[in-house]
Amino acid sequence: MRHRLKDVAERAGVSVKTVSNVVNGYAHVRPDTRARVEEAIAELNYRPNLSARNLRKGRTGVIALAVPELDIPYFAELARHVVTAAAELGWTVLIDQTGGGREQERVVASGITEHLIDGLIFSPLALTAEDLTGLDGTPMVLLGERVDHGPADHVGIDNVGAAREITAHLVGLGRSRIAAIGAQRTAEGASARLRLAGYGAALADAGIAYDERLVAPAAAWHRADGAAAMRALLASGVRPEAVFCFNDTLALGALRALHEAGLRVPEDVAVAGFDDIEDGRFSVPTLSTIAPDKERIARLAVEMLAGRIDGDRTAPARELSAPYRLALRESTLGR
Amino acid sequence: MRHRLKDVAERAGVSVKTVSNVVNGYAHVRPDTRARVEEAIAELNYRPNLSARNLRKGRTGVIALAVPELDIPYFAELARHVVTAAAELGWTVLIDQTGGGREQERVVASGITEHLIDGLIFSPLALTAEDLTGLDGTPMVLLGERVDHGPADHVGIDNVGAAREITAHLVGLGRSRIAAIGAQRTAEGASARLRLAGYGAALADAGIAYDERLVAPAAAWHRADGAAAMRALLASGVRPEAVFCFNDTLALGALRALHEAGLRVPEDVAVAGFDDIEDGRFSVPTLSTIAPDKERIARLAVEMLAGRIDGDRTAPARELSAPYRLALRESTLGR
Missing domain, CATH: 3.40.50.2300 (Response regulator)
Incomplete structure (x- = not known):
């Protein structure tokens, strides 16, 4: 006899939906519930009939x-x-x-x-x-x-709008020398161009002149690139009061470079990123960002x-x- | 006429190996070289003949x-x-x-x-x-x-040996109340058991008694679990002088919890992880770890x-x- 999802659910004393969650490998099933369902699956030798379902539909x-x-x-x-x-x-x-x-x-x-x-x-x-x-x-x-x-x-997502909003937040802190990290001039830099446009729009909204010396390029958007760009900005003598990084890994690298330079965040330099990756919720300090x-x-x-x-x-x-x-x-x- | 790798290399003025690197999508080709190769590929309408090669070998x-x-x-x-x-x-x-x-x-x-x-x-x-x-x-x-x-x-890799070494490093700092974060008693906890065994062995080597109150479980090994385990250790009154976390994300969470508690790392509590992920090279402070x-x-x-x-x-x-x-x-x- 071939068992069905329902049989597994009854045996395990859980809902059909829960069995389906376990079979599909969702993370958010309680460990003891998962164990009970897996035991029932093993006892009944239940096999999810995915292949048959897909075959019927002509799918892989x-x-x-x-x-x-x-x-x-x-x-x-x-x-x-x-x-x-x-x-x-x-x-x-x-x-x-x-x-x-x-x-x-x-x-x-x-x-x-x-x-x-x-x-x-x-x-x-x-x-x-x-x-x-x-x-x-x-x-x-x-x-x-x-x-x-x-x-x-x-x-x-609306990249220009999002970049404009987070830059406006930096302006709202009373900072006017606001740097941007992550500019790219290559064909691959579509996100960079849109985020730079949003940054520029927010500065214009606030009547702050666009200063090219405050815009730091980054060929890739990893932590090391963010740290290098931040160091270059600090070394150049244009002392930024805030910096908008075009993604969170750049921002985490910038935080590190500011720490090494003995500068306080946000007191000396406020930092914002883009992406809302988990790292930024646990970094020291935690990272302000755009959360798509x-x-x-x-x-x-x-x-x-x-x-x-x-x-x-x-x-x-x-x-x-x-x-x-x-x-x-x-x-x-x-x- | 069907062009070959060699033709692309000649056109772009680079080695055949470099063309192969571009075609295979390696990250470490200089952007200008990559652009030159891609231009040559486009001009010659070169197509890598992977499918034919695989077909010949009976591969997908x-x-x-x-x-x-x-x-x-x-x-x-x-x-x-x-x-x-x-x-x-x-x-x-x-x-x-x-x-x-x-x-x-x-x-x-x-x-x-x-x-x-x-x-x-x-x-x-x-x-x-x-x-x-x-x-x-x-x-x-x-x-x-x-x-x-x-x-x-x-x-x-030798998990027991690695865990023993990093714990011995913590002992070598003169710390004796050394906690462990990441213990798991489930079937899934194979890495946890081996790393706990290495931790225990290093304590025994140093003549430090194993104290179960210093061993904190973590059902998953994410930052949030590490932060929660660290907070629980601090709240329990066993004041650890060092902590070995069974992976780096746990350790990054523990660093955050220590920061929130106003404790200095490593002066008050030294912290070590396991994995050597990039995050730990840029965190504040940077993270000591096992690098497989x-x-x-x-x-x-x-x-x-x-x-x-x-x-x-x-x-x-x-x-x-x-x-x-x-x-x-x-x-x-x-x-």
Whole structure:
């Protein structure tokens, strides 16, 4: 006799939903409940019938998430949310780390994995809209700022608006020499350009002149780049009173450089980031930042992708925007 | 005319190896070199002939890496090294985040992805050796402490020895009330048990009595768990002079809790972690830790897997050990 989800739930004394959560590998099941369900699964020799379900629908049951770097915690956190949202719709997610190179991204986009997956959620850095035009085959949803209004469905947030708000917060602290860290002039720097535009807009709103000496470039957005850029700003003699870093890892590096220079945050220099990664909630000081709703971004992307896979593949591409909020902490407010 | 790697290299004025690095998406190519190679690729309309190469060998060209959580930076950093090592052998890596649940891990191990991949590198938390026995099919290499001396090839490090060394370092600072954070009594706690054993051995070496009140459990090993465990230790009245945290994210949480309690690190309490994640090189203070050679672990795993895929699949399982070193920083040495 083949057992069903219901039988496992009865045996374990829990709801069908709970069994489903365990089977799908969700993190938020209490350990003792999980143990009870796993015991019932073992006793009944229950096997989730995913393959049959997918076969019936002509699916592989697998979607891919392609991101530039899992070392950037933003992408690791986003991946967790995508895995959770996809599991609810019965998909396993395989993650592809592209390194952000155009050629590698083009290989991903043109479906090296086409026979493996039902669809692709893709956050490109180097790819252009032209690289994507004319691709057909694997349904795809794009994330991030590199390609919007392109040939595929897209989920993003209002980068200019968010950068403008957090810069306005720094202005509101009474600081006027406000630096920016993370500027990029390359084709890959779409996020950088939008965040710089928001920074510039907030300065203009406040009647503060844009000073190029306060804008520090960063080829990559890791902690080491943030620390180096902050050191360069301090060494240059333009003494900033506040700094807006274009992501949180840059900001954590900047915090470190300020600490080494013996400067107090926020008393001497207020620091803000972008992304709301977990690190910034535990750093000393905790980090003020833009918190994009990553769970919502992931859910919208998975649902849009599911709509393409199961529905109309030829409908015009859609643009969805996810919300964000300011998460203000010690690095700008003090203790 | 179909162009080859050599043609691209000539056009771009670089070595064939450099073109290969760009095509395989390695991070460490200089941006201007990368741009020149990508331009040459575009001009010649060069396409890497991976599929043909793999087809000839009867491969999909894809291996999977299955880890419990990408939010734990250790796994994200390991993933980057696996992607790099695998690319050198012509494999694309898809990453599967299992959540660490036994049922989800069993599905991965029993080859839900068997038709998709040539092989699997797997870091299980909940899986037992019995879950793996009798599996055949997809070649597999195991990482971590959950299943060693099991039915599959395994790469690990000497956890007991490493924990003993870092604890001995804390003893060497003249501290005797040394706490441990991260103990786990569940089946999933294999790493915790080994690290606790090393901690106990170092105390015994130094003639310090083992005091259970100094051993704090942590169900998960995230920053929030480390902060909560540290707060509980401080509230309990056993005033530790040093603390060994079983991973770096726990330690970063403990640093935060000590800061909030107004205690100085390392003057009042010295703190050490395990993993050497990037965060700990930029935290305030920087974190002393065990640095497993993650690059070597990744390379050994990929090479062992390649050996299985291309060679003898029935040879007895092998155990390889990767080196580690102590990375001593401000959280134990001061500035």
